[in-house]
Amino acid sequence: MSFDLSVIPHKNIILAVTGGIAAYKSAILVRRLKDFGFDVRVVMTHGAQAFITPLTFQALSGNPVHTELLDPEAEAGMGHIELARWADLVLVAPASCDTIAKFANGLADDLLSTLYLATKAPVWVAPAMNQQMWAAKATQRNLQTLVEDGVHVIMPDAGEQACGDVGLGRMPEPEDLARQVAAYFHKAQRAIAEKFGLLAGKRVTITAGPTREAIDPVRYISNHSTGKMGFALAAACYAAGAKVTLVAGPVSLDTPNGVERINVKSAMQMLDASMNQLEEGCDIFIATAAVADYRVAEVAEHKIKKAGDELAVSLVKNPDIVATIAQQQQRPFMVGFAAETRNVEEYAAGKLVAKKLDMIACNDVSRPDIGFASDENAMTVFFAQSYHLEKRELEKASKQEISQQLVEAIHDALLQK
Ligand code: C5P
Secondary structure (H helix, E strand, O other): OOOOHHHOOOOEEEEEEOOOOOHHHHHHHHHHHHHOOOEEEEEEOHHHHOOOOHHHHHHHHOOOOEOOOOOHHHHHHHOHHHHHHHOOEEEEEEEOHHHHHHHHHOOOOOHHHHHHHHOOOOEEEEEOOOHHHHHOHHHHHHHHHHHHOOOEEOOOEEEEOOOOOEEEEEOOOHHHHHHHHHHHHHHHHHHHHHHHOOOOOOEEEEEEOEOOEEEEOOEEEOOOOOOHHHHHHHHHHHHOOOEEEEEEOOOOOOOOOOOEEEEOOOHHHHHHHHHHHHHHOOOEEEEOOEOOOEEEOOOOOOOOOOOOOOOOOOEEEOOOHHHHHHOOOOOOEEEEEEEEOOOHHHHHHHHHHHOOOOEEEEEEOOOOOOOOOOOEEEEEEEEOHHHOOOOEEEEEEEHHHHHHHHHHHHHHHHHOO
């Protein structure tokens, strides 16, 4: 079983521990589940507490352990119904004969059996017991009922048992169980992505191109940005199932299929249009625009006439659009770009923090073969520290291919949220 460990979605797992000697393995199971980034809450039956203490699980999971159904104090925190709703998956490991029998018959006389009835989450059981108890007709009958009820039964391993018997009934190793859970979410995520696209249903706003800062009615200050990267990204996001709005500075590019375009000229207009998008609903904001850092302090009402050998134009700083959006309370996932000519990675990492971005894609525009007007690009992508994702090197490729890889990077980061 091999898959990229960094792209397991963030999920909540209830690990239910029941009475059996294999309960000691569940302590390690908590650690392995947390290694995959899962949030783990442990529920223990009374039987389990004869083998291992709740304190062990509390320390390992970092969450309070749930043991009682009718404990007013526990119910005041996270009650059994909330717990049932919190779970993305309930894993019962080890699952005793008694618990399996309760599940099969719909009993609800303790926290775990009640939780089983109250949750909509998938339930997995990992039976662990003496080989004779495993083979008993009643146990097999109950397991059959569970399978028919939609419970996933993880087959026990064969081997030497704590009681000295040899046969089926050992709980699989914690590493193996944790990997099976991770693979389940990974596969589910892949299936959704393949069917609907990596950014299905997401609302994306992209700023692109240069801005034009007027000096007088006929002249302006601008830069060489062509908007190609932003337009290619808009097409890639749309192809990935997103609803895309391009806030475009003055560029001569066709609007990609399916993308809404809002044309702007100045940085102030770009900021206004971007803020409007935020109000309308935006999940991902991607700032590819080469926004002019300064605008003319006082735009002349009429064409400035030629006079004298020198002309002084006073400039004032433009707002930083991406940083302004990142400061809003209901902020989208923020992606910035950085074009640098030296110390590329160092400057980009600094901007990621200073502008409070989630992700930044940077490139070295001093390289003659990539960048502004080129059809190709090569980038390094950094994620904010909280995502625990390694930086990614996107090798030189067409802006379309780079866009596809950026969509994947955004998708992977969103999974960690
Ligand atoms: O600070 P610098 O201009 O290098 O930052 C680049 C990033 O910030 C890009 O994502 C760019 O679109 C964004 N930016 C912005 N508003 C500005 C300046 C830059 O959104 N005024």
